[in-house]
Amino acid sequence: MRPDGAADTGDMSPGAIIFVAVLALLAFWAVAAYNALVHSRNKVDEAWSGIDVQLKRRHDLVPNFVEAVKGYAAHESETLRAVIDARRRAVDAEGPEESERAEGRLTGALGAVNALAESYPQLRAAENFLRLQAELGEIEDEIQAARRIYNSNVQAYNSRIQVFPTLLIAGPMSFTARRFFEIEVAAERAVPHVAF
């Protein structure tokens, strides 16, 4: 007890102690929120790498696919050149936006080759072609799955940076919204044709 009878709380008044405690809590929250945002952003980047891996697998398969077709339909060189060209552009593409366009073109070109195969019964029956076609189908399924993972991560990240009170941290720390990755693959293009 102090001589005047007041409780001795050291150098700080109760008000100051409460203020410091609130400040410490806010600091803890800010650190936790910032870390959560960084974690989310890293997950988005990781998911993009996942798509990249699958796209690279597709790029690696395309030359073999073209070679297999060339053996049976050599005079369809224009269609095959379009695939090679689209592949080159897809390999050179960087980032989701550019990749989206380039991969869309590659998908279109591969679709044209698949349509071409309809006119060549020997090609349709070739074991190597069928194997590569099946492999391409599997890779496209994986691309779709990787895209869903990426988009779900982007959605979680975008929601996190847009909701209160996290946006108070996200804005000043330059956490910007990411765009979704939309890519059309052969399976989506294959609309069943119904004739009456």
Next chain:
Amino acid sequence: MSPSNADSGRRELFRAYLRGRGATYAYVLGGGAAFVLGAWQQSPLIMAAGPAAVVVLVAAVAALTAKRLAAKRFYARFASSLGLACWPRFELLPLTPLLGAGDRRWCEHWMQGALPGEPAFAGGLGQFVFEEIERHGEVQITQVTERRRFTLCVIELEPSLPFFKGLYVRPRRGVFPEGKNWIRGSDSRSLQLESMAFGDRYEVRTASDQDELVARQLLSPSLVGWLAEHPLAPCFEVKAGTLAVYVPRVLEDAGNLTFFLDAARHLAGRVLRETDEALARRAA
């Protein structure tokens, strides 16, 4: 008609037990004995409450017996519909961390044989229980400190043995985990995957000698997406040529058990396909 779940027919069995000869003998002999004991002790309370306690006890025993018999009937019929043999109690070799978890463990209503579908996998399905035990005092009195129940499907995948030395996809434990960690003790490391939805639900650990590339090839985006969205949230462990698929709760109806079995078959197919691809890579 086949029972649809482990509770089907329980009420009928309960009523039958209460009206049965055994229950009548118990009422008469037990109630009479309680009444006589009360008279001998000159206690009106025992004379009144004793027979009532006997009735309650008989009802409790009848309820328990009815529940057990209903479950036994359900699993026996479910197993026979799948062409599997059914054992009320079974013990499995501790080939994966979960199968070796706890101080003592067993399976209830174990259904074993060639699991239906193509390709035919050899394995079994049932309820897995493990207990943690503490021993006290000089006489070593045992006390069960934790009992966990799982629905488990074990599939033999011998060809996977050289490639899967230990891959464990388990429920995420979170900050305040429930129960003891049965993987922590073994020599394992964490494997991070890119999906946030998957990470919210699961955590992945691998044995220290597990080839990470093979593990990542198995956990491809399509499988990760499938696991993240599956309504049952199935977990699995692959080790020593054995795939153990489980959910950390008891599934007691034909619909969910069939769904769970389909999930286990799907996972077994993926492990087998990845094994074939790893073999092809090795051959190349």
